[in-house]
Amino acid sequence: MTDQGASFTTFRERLHARDRMLGTFLKLPTTQVIEILGTLGYDFVVIDQEHAPLDRAMTDLMILAARASNIAPLVRVAEFSAASILSALDCGAMGIMVPHVNSVEKAHAVVKSCRYASGSRGFAGLTRASTWARVSGVQHMAMQDRQVACIVMIEDQNAVDHVEEIARVEGIDALFIGRGDLTASFGADPDAGKKVADISTKVAAAARQANIPLVMLPTGRDDYEFVKGLGAGAILISSDHGFIRSAAAKAIEEFAA
Numbered sequence: 001m002t003d004q005g006a007s008f009t010t011f012r013e014r015l016h017a018r019d020r021m022l023g024t025f026l027k028l029p030t031t032q033v034i035e036i037l038g039t040l041g042y043d044f045v046v047i048d049q050e051h052a053p054l055d056r057a058m059t060d061l062m063i064l065a066a067r068a069s070n071i072a073p074l075v076r077v078a079e080f081s082a083a084s085i086l087s088a089l090d091c092g093a094m095g096i097m098v099p100h101v102n103s104v105e106k107a108h109a110v111v112k113s114c115r116y117a118s119g120s121r122g123f124a125g126l127t128r129a130s131t132w133a134r135v136s137g138v139q140h141m142a143m144q145d146r147q148v149a150c151i152v153m154i155e156d157q158n159a160v161d162h163v164e165e166i167a168r169v170e171g172i173d174a175l176f177i178g179r180g181d182l183t184a185s186f187g188a189d190p191d192a193g194k195k196v197a198d199i200s201t202k203v204a205a206a207a208r209q210a211n212i213p214l215v216m217l218p219t220g221r222d223d224y225e226f227v228k229g230l231g232a233g234a235i236l237i238s239s240d241h242g243f244i245r246s247a248a249a250k251a252i253e254e255f256a257a
Helices: 008-016 030-038 055-066 082-090 106-112 137-147 161-168 180-185 192-210 220-228 242-255
Strands: 020-024 044-048 071-078 095-098 150-156 174-175 213-214 234-241
Touching: 008 020, 008 137, 020 030, 020 071, 020 242, 030 055, 044 055, 044 234, 055 071, 055 082, 071 150, 071 192, 071 234, 082 137, 095 106, 095 192, 106 150, 150 161, 161 174, 161 192, 174 192, 180 192, 192 213, 192 220, 213 220, 234 242
Parallel strands: 020 044, 020 234, 044 071, 071 095, 095 150, 150 174, 174 213, 213 234
Antiparallel strands: none
16 A cells, blocks of 8 residues: 555556556445545555446545545446546546456447547546646656556456457556456356456456556455456455445444344
8 A cells, every 4th residue: 555645646567567456346325435545555445336326426426525535536437438538537537447348349449538648538628637727738648658557347258358468559548357247247157256267367367468457346354365366466355335325234243243
């Protein structure tokens, strides 16, 4: 974990350095949770537009809270579009996580939307991302291309067939293995757990071969050892929903007896 005074602008650099970083998913439309996480020393958060009721205005406030708390704010967009990525980045997100990237073509399109140089990100010079025009437009574009992490989620069976090529797409900063969706895709198959573990090993190998980082969400301490063994450096621990449920369950167990 990083010291509380460390700058959130180093997230992409630390990601590529394979530093151990701890984060969590955020699904509650509030800023106070982020401030609490900041006091505890979390390295990053993923603001989850895909599975939570988070519109652009709330996302903007949550990004502000994260930056003020020295936590790197990433945004998992609800679905891929250049507009959804641009919105999150202009609000000051330090990384983008895109679900269901299952082709090389989609991976290229994601990168293009995240970057100014060699990309097609729309320019706005007076945003939180540009520190409200404290720097010139040219400096802003160069800084963003250095700082913004572009992470794609491998969470479909057909994506696994192309994962080596996806991992080699120039500009992809990391792969996230979406084991929840992969497990669900096997339905009631009793071997689903083993199949997803085998897929995870294949995706991790593709990341190593392409020399890009791996991001994962362990389900518990034992699974954490598996995740570390695959080489994941950026680790997502549960979510704000999960933390509340765990603490509430423990409390009712202790006091209801």
